[in-house]
Each structure stands twice: as C-alpha cells, then as structure tokens.
Amino acid sequence: MAIQLTINDSVHEFDVEPDMPLLWAIRDIAGLTGTKFGCGKALCGACTVHVDGQPVRSCSYPVSAAAGRRITTIEGLSENGDHPLQQAWRELNVPQCGYCQSGQIMSAAALLERNPNPSRADIDTAMSGNLCRCGTYTRIRAAIERAAEVKS
Amino acid sequence: MSDIRLLSRRDFLRRTGQGTGGLVLALSFAGCSRPAEEPAAASEELAEFTPNVYVNLKSDGVLEIHCHRSEMGQGIRTCLPQVIADEMDAAWDRIVLVQAPGGQQYGDQNTDGSTSIRQQFDLLRNAGASAREMLLLAAAERWQVERSEVTAAEHTVYHEASGRSAGFGELVEDAARQELPAEPTFKSPDNYRYIGESMDLIDGFDMTTGQANYGIDTVLPDMLYASIERPPVFGGTIRSLDDSEARAVAGVVDVVRMPDPTSPPVFNPLGGVAVLATNTWAAQQGRKALKIDWDAGPNAVYDSESYKQAMIETSHTAGSPIFNRGDVDAALDGADRVVEADYYAPHLSQAPMEPPAATARINEDGSCDVWSCTQNPQAVQQTVAGLLGIEQTDVHAHVTLLGGGFGRKSKADFPAEAAWLARETGRSVKVTWTREDDIQQGYLHAVSAQHLQASMDGDGAVTGWLHRTVFPSIGSTFNAETTGPGGFELDLGFVDNPFDIGNMRLETGDAKAHVRIGWLRSVCNIYHAFAVSSFADELAHAAGVDPKDYLLSLIGPPRLIDPTADGASYNNYGQSLEQHPIDTARLSAVVEKAADMASWGRALPEGRGLGIAAHRSFLAYVAAVAEVSVDDAGKLKVEDMWLVIDAGRVINPDRVVAQMEGAGIFGMSLAMHGEITAKGGSIEQNNFDGYPLVRINEAPNSINVHIMDVDAPPGGVGEPGVPPIAPAITNAYFAATGNRVRELPMRKAGLV
Ligand code: FES
Ligand code: FES
Numbered sequence: 017m018a019i020q021l022t023i024n025d026s027v028h029e030f031d032v033e034p035d036m037p038l039l040w041a042i043r044d045i046a047g048l049t050g051t052k053f054g055c056g057k058a059l060c061g062a063c064t065v066h067v068d069g070q071p072v073r074s075c076s077y078p079v080s081a082a083a084g085r086r087i088t089t090i091e092g093l094s095e096n097g098d099h100p101l102q103q104a105w106r107e108l109n110v111p112q113c114g115y116c117q118s119g120q121i122m123s124a125a126a127l128l129e130r131n132p133n134p135s136r137a138d139i140d141t142a143m144s145g146n147l148c149r150c151g152t153y154t155r156i157r158a159a160i161e162r163a164a165e166v167k168s
Numbered sequence: 169m170s171d172i173r174l175l176s177r178r179d180f181l182r183r184t185g186q187g188t189g190g191l192v193l194a195l196s197f198a199g200c201s202r203p204a205e206e207p208a209a210a211s212e213e214l215a216e217f218t219p220n221v222y223v224n225l226k227s228d229g230v231l232e233i234h235c236h237r238s239e240m241g242q243g244i245r246t247c248l249p250q251v252i253a254d255e256m257d258a259a260w261d262r263i264v265l266v267q268a269p270g271g272q273q274y275g276d277q278n279t280d281g282s283t284s285i286r287q288q289f290d291l292l293r294n295a296g297a298s299a300r301e302m303l304l305l306a307a308a309e310r311w312q313v314e315r316s317e318v319t320a321a322e323h324t325v326y327h328e329a330s331g332r333s334a335g336f337g338e339l340v341e342d343a344a345r346q347e348l349p350a351e352p353t354f355k356s357p358d359n360y361r362y363i364g365e366s367m368d369l370i371d372g373f374d375m376t377t378g379q380a381n382y383g384i385d386t387v388l389p390d391m392l393y394a395s396i397e398r399p400p401v402f403g404g405t406i407r408s409l410d411d412s413e414a415r416a417v418a419g420v421v422d423v424v425r426m427p428d429p430t431s432p433p434v435f436n437p438l439g440g441v442a443v444l445a446t447n448t449w450a451a452q453q454g455r456k457a458l459k460i461d462w463d464a465g466p467n468a469v470y471d472s473e474s475y476k477q478a479m480i481e482t483s484h485t486a487g488s489p490i491f492n493r494g495d496v497d498a499a500l501d502g503a504d505r506v507v508e509a510d511y512y513a514p515h516l517s518q519a520p521m522e523p524p525a526a527t528a529r530i531n532e533d534g535s536c537d538v539w540s541c542t543q544n545p546q547a548v549q550q551t552v553a554g555l556l557g558i559e560q561t562d563v564h565a566h567v568t569l570l571g572g573g574f575g576r577k578s579k580a581d582f583p584a585e586a587a588w589l590a591r592e593t594g595r596s597v598k599v600t601w602t603r604e605d606d607i608q609q610g611y612l613h614a615v616s617a618q619h620l621q622a623s624m625d626g627d628g629a630v631t632g633w634l635h636r637t638v639f640p641s642i643g644s645t646f647n648a649e650t651t652g653p654g655g656f657e658l659d660l661g662f663v664d665n666p667f668d669i670g671n672m673r674l675e676t677g678d679a680k681a682h683v684r685i686g687w688l689r690s691v692c693n694i695y696h697a698f699a700v701s702s703f704a705d706e707l708a709h710a711a712g713v714d715p716k717d718y719l720l721s722l723i724g725p726p727r728l729i730d731p732t733a734d735g736a737s738y739n740n741y742g743q744s745l746e747q748h749p750i751d752t753a754r755l756s757a758v759v760e761k762a763a764d765m766a767s768w769g770r771a772l773p774e775g776r777g778l779g780i781a782a783h784r785s786f787l788a789y790v791a792a793v794a795e796v797s798v799d800d801a802g803k804l805k806v807e808d809m810w811l812v813i814d815a816g817r818v819i820n821p822d823r824v825v826a827q828m829e830g831a832g833i834f835g836m837s838l839a840m841h842g843e844i845t846a847k848g849g850s851i852e853q854n855n856f857d858g859y860p861l862v863r864i865n866e867a868p869n870s871i872n873v874h875i876m877d878v879d880a881p882p883g884g885v886g887e888p889g890v891p892p893i894a895p896a897i898t899n900a901y902f903a904a905t906g907n908r909v910r911e912l913p914m915r916k917a918g919l920v
Contacts, residue, residue, distance in 0.1 A: 033418055036449045044393065044447035049385040050378015052571070053448075054521050055603040059856040062521060090378035097377035106372045109822055112830055113241030114375030115382060115521045115571025140865040147856060149521045149572050150241045151833025152826070153867035 019083050023048065024092025034080035038072075039063045041079045042089060050090040050118050054147065061146030064119040065089045071126035073145070090118035093125060100163040101125055108159045112150035120146050124160050133164055217340040219302055219348060221273045222252060222295040224266075229323060229337030231258050234266045236274035237284045238543045239371065240520075240573035241830070242886040243823035244284045246370045248292060250362040250819050251285075255296030255355055256303075258336065259323035260362065265370055270545025270565030279543040280578045280687060282786040282884025285819055287742065289882050297352035299343075306342035307334055357817075366822030371569065383541025383568045384525035384600055391527065391596035392421055394589050395451040398440035398609050401464040401849035402683045403429050405439060410459035414443050417457055419450025424592045426585065427555070432648040433684050435551040435580040438609060442589055448600055464849055470682035472514070472615070472845035472852075479617035479679055480510060483638045487675035488652075491663050491736040494671030499632025503623030507710050511620070511699040513912040515844035516613035517859060518688050522571020523601040528552075528586035530594070535562035536587050541570040543578040551580035552587040563587075574834075575687030579611050607859050608851040611686025612844055614639040615679075616695040620703045623671075628711025630722065632671040637662055637696065640681035652678035653692075655737050661696030661785060661891060663736035666752055667704075668724025672734070683846065689834060690887040693785040697891035698898075698912065701781035705899040706908065715899065716763045716780050723782075726753035741787050747881055748787045754878070755782055755789050758812040761874055762791035766810040772904075775799070776807070779900025781892035786884025788815035789876075792832075792896040794868075798904045804920050806836055806897060810872045811889060816880035828873040828889045835893020837862045840920040841913050860915075 021028045023046055030045050042051050042065065051074060054062030058076040065074045066088040093099050101124050104110075111117045120143065127134055127142040134142065139160050148156070215227040224232040233252050239245040249263050268274055275291065276283075285292075300320055307325035308315045311332055318327050323336045357363070374380035399405065411423040422444040429439040443454035500506055526540035536556060542548050545565035553560040570577055582599055589597040601609075616639035623632035641657060643650040653676045663674060688694070708718030729750040731738040740748060759782045763769075766778060775798050782791040793810040811828045818824045841860040845852045853859040898909035901919065914920045 032447075033449075033453075036447075040447055040449040044449070047387065048378070049381070049387070052382075052522070053384060053600070054523075055856050056452075057603070057855050057857070060521065060603075093377075097373060102376040105376045106368065109366075109369050109372060109826065111241075111369060111372065111375040112243070112826055113239075113521065113570060113572045114371060114380050115569075117375055118378050121376060140867075144863045144865040147521065147861050147863060149519060149574070149834070149861060151830035151862070151867075153833060153862075153864040154829055154871050155826075156864065157867075 019079055021079070021082055021087060022085070023087045024089060030079070032079055034078060036079045037075050038065070038077045038079050038082050038087070039074035042074060048089050048091050052115055052118055054116070061123060062116050062119040064122040064146065066122060066126060069126070069129060071123050090122055093121065099125065100166045101128065101159065104159040104163040104166065108155050108162065110152050110155040110159050112152055116146060116148045120148065120156055127160070128164060128167060132168055134160065215340050217344045219299045220295045222292070223256070223299045225299065225336055225340055227337050227340040229262055229335055230264055231262050231336070232264050232266050234268040236268040236277050238279040238567055238570055238573065240279065240543065240570035240577070242827060243369065243820060244279070246367055247285060247819040247823060249370070250365070250367055251289065251292040252296040254360055254362040255293045256300045257320040257322065260367070262323055267567050269567060270549045272546070277544060277546050278578060279573070280575065281741065282886040282888065285882045286787055286884050293354050294352060297354055298349050301349045301352045302343045302346040303336055303339050305346045306339045310334070310342055363819055364821070366820055381568050382522050382571045383539065384522055384571070386527040386539040386568060386598060388527055388529055388596035391598055392444040392593060393446065393448045393451045394442045394444045394597050394599045395448070395455045395602065396426060396440050396442045396585060396599065397455050397458050397460060398438045398605065399429065399462055402467045403431065403465040404462045405465065406441070407461040407463045409441060411441070413457040413459070414454040417450060417454040419445040419447055420454035421445055422593055424589060427588065432644065432646055434646055435547060435584060436555065437581055437585045437588060444589065444593060444597065452602065467682040468849035470846045470849045472847065475615070476512065476617065479615070479638045480512070482677035482679065483510065483617045483619035483636045485677065487636050487677040489673055489675050490658060491672065491674035491731060491734050493734040496632045496634050496671045496673040499623045499671040500621060500634065503631060504626050505624040505710070506621060507624065507707055508619070508621040509703055509706055509910060511618045511695070511702060511910050513616050513695040513698055515615045516688055516838055516842045517607045517610055517844050518574035518576035519606060519859065519861065520570070520572030520574055520576055523603055523606040524577065524582035525598065525600045526583040526586040527596065527598040528583065528590040529596040530590045534558060535564065536590070537564045537566065538583045538587050539566040539568055540583040540586070541568050541577055542580060542583060543570065543573045544580065547578065547580040548583045551584045555584050555588055556591060574689040576610055579686060603856065604854040607844070607853055607855065611645065611684045613688035613694070614642070614685050618695065618699040620699060622703070622707055624707070624711065628713060630669050630707060633667065633669045634673050635662070635699070636675045636677055638677035638679050639692070639695070640679045640685050642685050642687065644681035645684055645686060651680050652676055656739065657692045658736070659739050660692035661700065661783060662692070663731040663738055664729070664750055664784065665700065666729060666750060666755055666784065667722045674736070682849065690785060690890040693783065693891040694838065694894070697781065697783040698894045701783065701892060701895035702898060702910065705779070705895070705902065714769070716759065716768050719780060719782065720756055720759055723752050723756050723759070726756070741884070743787060748883065750784060754814050755784055758782055758789045758791035758814050758876060761876065762793045762810050762812040765812070765872060765874060766793035766795065768793065775904055777900040777903030777905070779896045779898065779903055781895035781899060783891040785888045785891055788813055788883035788885065788888040790888045790892055792892040794896040794900045796897060796900040796904055798901065802905065802919060804840070804901055804914060806868045808870045808872070809868050812874045812876065813889065814876035814878050815883040815885050815888070816878055817882045818875055818885070819882070821875055824875055824885050825873045827885050829871045831889025832871045832893055833862050833867060835890050836866070836897065839894035839897045839912060839914060841915050843913050843916065
C-alpha cells in the first residue's frame with residue numbers, strides 16, 4: 017500500500033504494509049538509522065520519535081496511523097545538532113554506549129515542549145519509559161535540568 | 169582497511185561546516201564503521217608515517233589513530249587516543265580516529281575483562297612514544313643537531329637554540345626512515361597533558377544527533393534482512409519444517425535452514441530457520457508464520473526450580489577443596505558460636521540495549537566482509553572462517569559501535585549467522601536479533617548457590633570460614649564434558665578472599681549446564697561478592713559490631729595476599745602479583761573513604777538504612793555504600809549511593825565516574841529485578857516486562873563517586889564497580905528492616 021509520510025519536513029512515498037511499525041519504515045525504508053530498536057514492544061523507548069510533536073514509540077505505532085502527520089526523528093530535532101538538550105548532553109558527556117540516547121533526547125524534547133521547567137519528579141515520570149542499560153540516568157536528569165535552564 | 173575509512177570528504181565537510189566546536193567535529197570524522205562505497209578521502213594520497221599499527225601520521229599533519237578495541241560505552245575510543253597522543257605530544261584536534269578491523273597485527277582485541285587500559289597501557293604508550301622519538305630523530309637529522317637538543321610539543325618539533333621548528337606533518341617522510349626505537353622513553357606523569365584529563369567523548373556529537381553507527385545500522389546495497397527462529401531449547405533440532413506460509417508473507421524473499429547446533433556450542437550458530445526479506449519487519453512477520461516441529465533434545469530436562477534445589481543440596485555437601493588454610497573443621501567444632509547461611513543468585517541476561525546484529529557479504533574471491541557490534545573481531549574472524557571453511561585472514565571483521573556489550577557481544581555467533589546466510593543466499597544479509605531472542609537465546613550469566621559457615625570466638629572474632637560455591641561453568645560453552653566451576657572463575661572473588669582468618673577452606677561443587685553460559689559484566693564476582701559481603705554483614709550483626717568496623721577488622725592489617733600460599737591456583741586477571749598485588753591496605757582505604765563520604769554512623773529515621781560492601785576485582789578496589797528507604801509495605805527504594813574506586817592511574821576521570829555510575833545502576837538491576845529462569849528447557853522471560861531493568865524513576869537521587877589518587881599501574885574500570893552494589897543494597901535493607909536478603913533478585917520476595 018502506498019503511504020505518504022512527512023519525516024523531518026521531507027515527504028516520502030512508501031509502498032509498505034499498513035501495519036508495519038513506523039520504526040521499520042523510518043529505519044529500513046527511509047534509511048534514517050538514528051531511531052533505534054530495543055524491544056519492539058513499547059517497553060524501552062529507544063525508538064521514540066515525535067508525531068505531530070507528541071512522543072510515540074515508533075516500534076508500536078503502525079505506519080498507517082502516521083500518514084499525513086508530521087514525524088520528527090533525532091536527525092530532524094535541530095538543524096545543526098544544537099538543540100539545547102543535545103548541547104547539554106554533550107556538555108555533561110551523558111552517553112556511554114549512546115544507543116538509547118536518541119530516544120532519551122526525543123522524550124526529553126517532548127517533555128520540555130510541554131513543561132519548560134520540569135521538576136525532578138516530572139522528569140522521572142516523563143522519562144521512565146526510556147531504558148538505559150548503561151545507567152546514565154543521573155546525568156540525563158542533570159542534562160534536562162541544564163537544558164531547561166538554558167531555554168528559559 | 170579502506171572500507172572503514174568511512175566517511176567521505178563531503179560528509180566531513182558537511183559536518184565541520186556545522187561549526188559547534190571544531191574539536192569534536194574533527195574527531196567525529198572517521199566515525200565508526202559504516203561501509204562506504206565512496207572513494208577514500210584525498211588525504212590518503214599523502215605521504216604517511218606509520219611506525220606501528222595504531223599510528224598513521226599524514227604529511228598534512230592529520231594523525232590517524234587506529235582504535236583496535238571496541239567501544240561499548242566504556243569510553244575506549246576517547247581514552248585510547250588520549251594515551252597515544254599524550255606520549256606522542258600530538259595535538260588533540262589533529263586526531264582522526266579510525267576503528268580497526270580484526271587482525272592479528274593489533275595484538276589482543278578482545279574487549280573483555282576490563283583489559284583495554286590495564287593490560288595495554290604500556291603498549292599504547294609505546295605506540296605514541298616511539299612515534300614521537302622518530303619524529304625527534306628526523307628533526308635532529310634535518311637540522312644537523314643532537315637528538316638531545318630537540319623537543320616536541322603540540323604536534324611540533326622545536327630546536328630551541330636556533331629557534332627552528334617543524335610541524336609533525338612536515339617530518340613525515342624523514343621520520344618514516346628512522347629506526348624504530350627499541351625502548352622509547354615514556355613521559356614523566358608530571359608532563360601528561362591528556363592522560364588523567366576528562367576529555368570530552370569523541371563520539372559525543374554523533375551519539376546525540378543520531379549519526380553514530382551501531383551493528384544494527386549497517387546498510388549494504390541490495391541486502392536482505394534476516395530474522396531467525398532458533399530452537400526454543402538449547403541444542404534442539406528441527407524434526408520438520410513447513411515454510412509455505414512464511415514464504416507467502418509480503419516482502420519475504422527466502423527461507424533458509426541454519427546449520428544444526430554444535431556440541432559444545434562455542435560461538436557457532438544455534439541452528440533454526442532464517443527468514444530473509446526486504447525489510448526487518450517483513451522478516452519478523454515471515455518468521456512468525458513458520459511451522460516448525462522441534463526435537464527439544466536432552467536439555468528439555470532443565471527446570472530452574474528443581475535445579476536450584478539440587479544446587480543448594482550440593483552446596484550442603486562436602487565439595488572439592490581448592491584452598492585450605494589452617495584447620496576449619498577444628499575451628500567449627502570447638503567454636504563458641506557457628507553462623508551459617510545460603511545465598512542464591514539466578515541466571516542473568518546481559519541485555520545490551522542494542523540486541524546482537526551483524527551484516528555480512530561474500531566477495532567474489534570467496535572472502536567475507538562482516539560488520540558487527542562485536543567485542544572481539546578476532547573471534548569473529550575465527551568463527552566465520554571455521555564455519556565457511558575459509559582462511560581467517562579472508563574474514564574482514566569490521567567493528568561498529570556497540571550499543572552496550574556487557575559480555576554478550578564477545579561471542580561471535582551472530583556475525584557467524586550473518587556470514588552463513590550471506591553464503592547461502594548469495595546476497596548481503598543483515599541479521600537482527602529481537603529482544604526476545606536476546607533474552608532467551610543468549611549466553612546466560614550462571615545461576616549460583618553458595619553455602620557459608622563461620623565460627624566465632626567469645627569476642628565475636630571469626631576463627632574459621634568455610635565457603636562452598638556451586639555454579640554451571642562458562643567452560644561448558646567450550647567443552648561439553650565440563651561439569652563444574654573452572655579455575656578462571658574461582659579467581660573471581662572466591663580464592664582471592666581478603667579476610668584475615670586463620671582457618672579457611674574453600675570448596676566447589678558440580679553443576680552441569682543446560683544453556684549456553686557466558687560472561688556478564690564482572691562475571692562470577694557478582695555472586696561471590698554478594699555472598700561474601702552479605703555474610704560479613706551477617707557476622708557483624710551476630711557479633712554486635714558496626715558492619716563497617718567489622719568489615720575492616722575482617723580485612724585486617726595491611727598485607728599482601730597470595731592465594732597460592734593456601735593451595736589455590738590463581739591467575740590475578742592475567743597479571744603478576746608483584747605488579748598488581750592483592751593489597752588489603754588499598755581495600756581498607758576504599759572502605760574508609762566510602763564510609764566517610766556517606767557519613768557512616770549518622771542517625772537515620774525509621775525505615776532507612778545504610779549498607780556497605782567492598783570488593784577487589786579486575787585489579788581495582790571498590791567500596792559501595794547504599795542508603796535505602798523501605799516503606800510500610802516493605803518495598804525498597806535506593807536513595808543514594810557512594811562509590812569509591814582505586815584503579816591505580818586513571819586515564820579519563822570522567823569516564824571512570826561514568827562507569828561507576830553505570831555500575832551502580834547495573835548492580836541495582838541485578839539486585840532488585842533481574843532473573844532468568846527455565847522450564848522444560850525453555851527460558852520463561854522474553855522482553856523487558858519479564859526481565860525488568862532499573863528505570864530512571866528508580867535511580868538514586870545521587871550516585872557520588874570518588875576516585876582514589878593512587879600511584880599504581882592502571883586496574884580495570886568497566887567491571888569492578890558492579891560486584892559490591894547488590895550486597896551494599898541488601899545490607900542496607902537489613903539495616904532498615906532487620907530482614908536479611910539471601911536470594912536475588914529482591915523482586916522475587918516482593919521487596920521492590
Ligand atoms: S523499541 Fe520501541 S519501545 Fe523499545
Ligand atoms: S547509553 Fe548505553 S543504553 Fe543508554
């Protein structure tokens with residue numbers, strides 16, 4: 017089935033099964049590999065992207081539901097990789113292996129959009145769907161707080 | 169090699185044009201392994217100076233440093249160039265990091281055992297120092313002055329007397345003609361510029377912009393995506409297969425039977441059936457449509473519940489003594505008091521966030537290129553060569569970034585699967601494991617049962633210590649006849665017992681493996697430290713002494729310990745006891761420091777507790793203090809942690825801190841949540857719902873890390889943080905509640 021998707025402001029025409037998760041359309045068809053696969057069951061957050069500004073687990077979101085909506089992946093979060101969160105992430109050297117971090121940053125970006133000054137508890141709630149096996153959580157909290165400060 | 173010179177010039181310029189800091193961007197240039205079809209960058213035609221396999225200096229001054237170890241989050245791609253560039257007096261912003269493929273010329277590449285710095289510090293220093301020496305000789309020759317009159321700094325050689333200078337790049341051709349120095353002089357630590365500095369992550373930009381390439385991200389032209397249905401029971405085989413429905417799934421191109429599993433499994437494919445398709449999703453859908461009748465084979469008997477009982481029974485029976493000091497039986501018989509306890513810890517899965525993934529291509533000449541998130545590209549070469557019947561040197565094992573490894577990715581089974589399928593289909597193939605595959609089909613951390621007994625005198629001092637350990641061995645992965653623990657495993661927190669006790673006997677008991685057993689971050693140290701540090705705490709309470717003070721008295725006066733003196737064989741993580749002694753003074757020092765940081769002994773409100781544990785592993789000493797709170801329902805929360813590490817000289821303090829923070833969370837996951845069990849030979853858990861990991865809302869408020877300033881050769885860093893975490897938490901739980909945790913994970917007893 018032909019489906020039109022707008023990813024990071026460019027329009028893609030895909031011929032895929034409508035129930036294919038958005039994740040695989042983004043990774044295998046559009047070739048944007050910054051969005052990661054971790055569980056396929058909406059349990060880890062590695063695949064987090066924005067659909068019309070809302071964070072979704074793309075592994076569990078059928079491509080058909082994304083048709084006609086605005087999809088943003090980590091590659092499209094900022095022009096030059098300089099979103100305040102990306103900068104804070106680098107200043108605090110948050111990543112270890114880095115694999116979960118696309119999803120972490122996308123979840124955090126959605127959080128700051130709706131809550132520019134999150135408390136610790138707000139951060140923990142918003143980010144609890146994103147696993148990090150390397151254990152970068154304390155730095156993730158600090159980086160979100162720093163980015164919130166910079167933004168305000 | 170040219171395949172992994174990766175990014176095109178255009179890509180480089182595009183990125184440098186982004187201008188958020190030239191340093192980071194320049195360093196991102198070579199990224200990690202993405203197969204490039206484009207011609208290599210123009211700089212390759214420049215004259216080069218390659219005094220060794222790690223250093224390649226170009227005449228334009230660009231310094232390629234070849235990283236032969238795998239990056240899995242420990243920071244080696246940042247730390248390795250720190251060492252080489254420091255000894256070379258190179259400028260940090262002229263470095264282009266290249267990820268080396270598998271090859272004997274690099275020496276040992278197995279990124280395992282926290283070895284990259286502790287075993288290769290001298291090798292890396294040598295790589296930099298010999299390059300520097302040859303550049304100095306070249307300049308002296310050019311200026312006709314004595315070698316002693318020239319100096320190097322910041323990518324330039326100077327002759328102070330005449331005011332002359334030459335950039336490293338200008339000296340390339342002359343340097344290449346110099347003789348390789350037999351023993352170049354290393355810098356004095358006072359002159360270090362990068363070693364000991366918290367340099368920013370080389371891959372930081374790529375990792376925060378989605379540009380970093382992991383094993384799962386490799387894309388080759390015209391490749392197929394594979395998903396493999398493996399035997400649900402380890403060693404099982406196919407009785408019959410009906411793949412007609414799978415073949416009918418849109419996007420499915422082929423269905424291929426994998427070779428049957430081998431005994432022992434080593435790193436060979438596990439068998440099963442692969443579905444190959446035009447995308448990952450189609451392959452997974454096709455796989456679901458397979459109809460396979462399995463012959464489960466002998467491991468169908470594996471049942472965790474009955475296995476546990478059998479292991480505990482074994483631990484209650486006299487075992488094989490492998491360490492004997494004094495007369496434990498006499499001490500136990502004549503004791504005022506005997507304390508005993510059993511500890512049990514389950515199988516665990518490494519569960520790196522990136523599941524195993526590999527992509528392979530067979531070339532026209534029969535050679536094989538394989539890209540994978542491997543910790544051990546030489547094992548990839550060996551395994552693939554064996555499977556395909558080709559020479560190891562014809563296997564080009566490219567290394568991507570690893571989305572975590574934790575021991576899982578030192579096994580080359582997944583690249584071998586990709587290589588097999590590439591040959592069977594004549595196409596390039598990417599194999600991506602699902603999370604379910606990873607949790608059910610991996611190389612599990614061993615389940616363990618331990619029994620301890622201690623005799624006490626009237627003052628509460630321990631007079632005798634008996635410790636039995638029972639677990640299925642990693643050795644079974646390599647030798648099907650293996651029935652019990654191997655010496656290399658007993659070195660890990662068992663025979664290196666640091667306690668000052670006159671009568672001590674250590675015994676092992678057999679347990680036969682029914683799944684593939686493998687390494688997991690800090691390996692047997694996990695359960696040994698859990699038992700030893702918990703038991704020390706139990707004894708403290710039995711004696712009515714503060715647990716920290718009691719721990720220090722068990723460790724006893726400053727001395728060096730040699731387990732071989734009491735009959736054990738001991739390998740000390742591959743290094744000599746002269747260079748890396750078991751030094752009880754260093755162990756005591758981390759205990760004191762952690763206690764101090766945590767204000768040990770302070771009054772705590774009801775329902776709060778502090779727990780302490782300390783452990784030496786991988787030549788580093790770590791102490792952990794955890795503060796926990798327990799609510800009315802008995803549920804635990806880890807509030808804060810204080811972690812102290814003495815790893816001798818450290819290269820990048822911030823990465824050491826990061827590893828300790830990560831170890832804290834990793835240790836929490838296994839203390840609180842992690843458990844893999846089998847029934848009828850099959851693993852019962854399948855994803856992060858059944859095998860939960862600590863999430864951010866469970867993370868402590870703070871993880872406070874201190875690095876001891878010790879003038880000693882580097883120890884390991886990636887693993888040693890893990891072992892003391894679980895006992896620090898369970899000891900804290902006891903302090904808060906009076907309930908002793910002797911079985912992990914705590915979730916099982918409803919404590920979290
Ligand atoms: S891959 Fe989507 S939540 Fe894990
Ligand atoms: S940085 Fe490795 S999983 Fe988060």
